[in-house]
Amino acid sequence: MIRTSGLGKTFDGGVAAVEGVDITVEPGEIVGFLGPNGAGKTTTMRMLTTLLRPTSGTATVAGHDLAGEPREVRRRIGYVAQGSGLAPATPLKDDLELQGLLYGLSRREVAARAEEVLARLELTGLDARPAAALSGGQRRRFDIAFALLHDPALLFLDEPTTGLDPQSRAALWDHIRALRADHGMTVFLTTHYLDEAGALCDRLIVIDHGRIVAEGTPAELKTGGRTLDDVFLDLTGRAPREEAGV
Numbered sequence: 001m002i003r004t005s006g007l008g009k010t011f012d013g014g015v016a017a018v019e020g021v022d023i024t025v026e027p028g029e030i031v032g033f034l035g036p037n038g039a040g041k042t043t044t045m046r047m048l049t050t051l052l053r054p055t056s057g058t059a060t061v062a063g064h065d066l067a068g069e070p071r072e073v074r075r076r077i078g079y080v081a082q083g084s085g086l087a088p089a090t091p092l093k094d095d096l097e098l099q100g101l102l103y104g105l106s107r108r109e110v111a112a113r114a115e116e117v118l119a120r121l122e123l124t125g126l127d128a129r130p131a132a133a134l135s136g137g138q139r140r141r142f143d144i145a146f147a148l149l150h151d152p153a154l155l156f157l158d159e160p161t162t163g164l165d166p167q168s169r170a171a172l173w174d175h176i177r178a179l180r181a182d183h184g185m186t187v188f189l190t191t192h193y194l195d196e197a198g199a200l201c202d203r204l205i206v207i208d209h210g211r212i213v214a215e216g217t218p219a220e221l222k223t224g225g226r227t228l229d230d231v232f233l234d235l236t237g238r239a240p241r242e243e244a245g246v
């Protein structure tokens with residue numbers, strides 16, 4: 001579902017944010033992309049979602065070449081960026097309809113699709129409200145609802161649970177798991193909560209200073225009786241919880 005070879009991004013001014021990254025994600029996998037602040041996670045995600053042009057390497061995302069067929073890639077992926085992109089004052093159903101129309105769905109298709117996605121995320125009825133009248137957890141679930149409207153096969157989530165209380169974080173992980181279990185969704189996500197990543201993800205990829213420094217199943221990474229926090233500290237010299245501001 002994702003295959004990159006030597007993917008890199010050097011920004012104007014010479015900052016090499018990502019260097020020679022090789023990533024493989026199989027269909028139906030939930031993969032956690034971990035690393036300290038500034039490691040290159042968001043830059044990688046923005047390249048894989050066509051929002052940022054790589055300066056080196058190649059990638060195939062959802063069956064299409066990233067550089068050659070970005071529109072085809074965009075049709076098949078959903079992306080939830082860091083923080084909420086919801087307009088605070090507009091009823092969410094108006095923005096959901098607008099987003100569906102922008103994806104080329106008819107009004108009837110948007111209504112049916114919105115009903116399904118909202119039910120799946122336990123948001124039915126809440127779309128009459130503006131985002132300002134929702135809890136943090138509900139807003140995050142609406143962010144995901146927007147990303148699922150066009151029925152993508154691959155979902156990118158950049159720090160989906162940051163800023164949520166523990167109950168809302170657990171509920172969101174349950175929804176992410178259900179997306180894969182019920183719909184075979186492939187999920188590529190970043191998080192600073194390593195224990196949660198270890199419980200949810202099939203595989204973890206750790207990036208530091210723009211390069212992949214480790215990858216494997218949570219069990220494979222936790223060698224020698226270490227926790228994932230220990231592993232992260234050993235690999236990067238930094239503690240993930242400090243990074244998350246927790």
Ligand SMILES: Nc1ncnc2c1ncn2[C@@H]1O[C@H](COP(=O)(O)OP(=O)(O)OP(=O)(O)O)[C@@H](O)[C@H]1O
Nearest residue numbers: 011015016017035036037038039040041042043044
């Ligand atoms: N537009 C830009 N121009 C120049 N440098 C940038 C730009 N965007 C990011 N960088 C730099 O690239 C590096 C990687 O940043 P990136 O946002 O990808 O890290 P990250 O792993 O997502 O961090 P965080 O966990 O804080 O979100 C950092 O050194 C950052 O300062």
